[in-house]
Amino acid sequence: MDAIRRQRRIQSLRSRIAGPQDAYERCRAYPCPNRTTADKGEGLNGLYCRQHIEFYRRHGSYLKQSYAAAELRPFRLQALQWLEGNQNDPAVRQAATAVDRLYRSSGAPVEAFRLAGKKPKERARAVWARLRHKGIAPTTVLATWLAVDLCIRNDLQPDRHDEYRLVQAGKLIHRLAGGSHRRWELERADGSTEVRELHKHPVSRGRVLRLLGEDLAQCCVDVRIPEPGQTA
Numbered sequence: 001m002d003a004i005r006r007q008r009r010i011q012s013l014r015s016r017i018a019g020p021q022d023a024y025e026r027c028r029a030y031p032c033p034n035r036t037t038a039d040k041g042e043g044l045n046g047l048y049c050r051q052h053i054e055f056y057r058r059h060g061s062y063l064k065q066s067y068a069a070a071e072l073r074p075f076r077l078q079a080l081q082w083l084e085g086n087q088n089d090p091a092v093r094q095a096a097t098a099v100d101r102l103y104r105s106s107g108a109p110v111e112a113f114r115l116a117g118k119k120p121k122e123r124a125r126a127v128w129a130r131l132r133h134k135g136i137a138p139t140t141v142l143a144t145w146l147a148v149d150l151c152i153r154n155d156l157q158p159d160r161h162d163e164y165r166l167v168q169a170g171k172l173i174h175r176l177a178g179g180s181h182r183r184w185e186l187e188r189a190d191g192s193t194e195v196r197e198l199h200k201h202p203v204s205r206g207r208v209l210r211l212l213g214e215d216l217a218q219c220c221v222d223v224r225i226p227e228p229g230q231t232a
C-alpha cells in the first residue's frame with residue numbers, strides 16, 4: 001500500500017517537473033530574464049529562476065540583499081544601549097529568560113563538522129547550543145533582533161515581509177554562533193612537527209535561518225524599541 005502510494009507520488013512529481021501546467025515562463029523577480037525552473041523542466045518553482053531561488057535561500061527576499069555588518073553595527077549598538085537602560089523592564093526580562101530557556105533546551109553543542117546532512121531543526125538547535133557554550137549573553141542575542149527591526153524601520157526601501165526580517169535575524173544569530181575550529185600537530189617522519197588547522201563555518205542559507213529567526217521572534221514578541229519621541 002505504502003509502496004503504491006510512494007510510486008504514485010514519484011510519478012506525479014515527475015510529470016509536474018516535466019510538464020508545468022501553469023508555470024510562468026520568465027522569472028518574476030523583475031527584470032530577471034531567466035526562465036523559471038519549472039519552465040526549464042528542472043524543478044517545481046513556477047515563479048522564479050534558479051539564481052533567484054538561491055538568492056532567496058540566502059537573503060529571505062527575492063530582490064533585497066541582506067544587510068551588511070556595517071549597516072547593522074550602529075543599530076546593534078543602539079539596541080544594546082537601549083536594552084541596558086531597560087533591563088528591569090518586565091518585557092525585556094521576560095525576553096532574556098526566553099533566550100535562556102532556548103539555550104538550556106538546546107542540548108549538547110554539536111561541532112560544525114558534524115552538521116552536514118542534518119535537518120534544519122537540528123541545525124538550529126545546534127546554533128543555540130553553541131551560543132550557550134560560547135557564553136554569549138542573552139542581551140547580545142536580543143540586540144540582534146532589535147537591530148534588524150531598527151534597520152528595517154530606517155531603510156528607505158525596506159522589504160517588509162516577515163520572511164526577510166526572520167532570515168536577517170537568523171543570519172546574525174548564525175554568525176554569532178560562529179564555526180568550529182580545530183588545530184593539531186602532526187609529527188613528520190624526520191621528527192619535525194607540522195601544524196594542521198581545520199575551519200568550518202556552516203553555510204548561512206536555507207530554512208535553518210528562518211527557524212532561528214522564528215525562535216528569536218518568539219522571545220522578543222513583547223520587546224520593541226519605541227520610535228523617537230514616543231514613550232515606552
Ligand SMILES: [Zn+2]
Pocket residue numbers: 027028029032033034048049050051052
Ligand atoms: Zn530570476
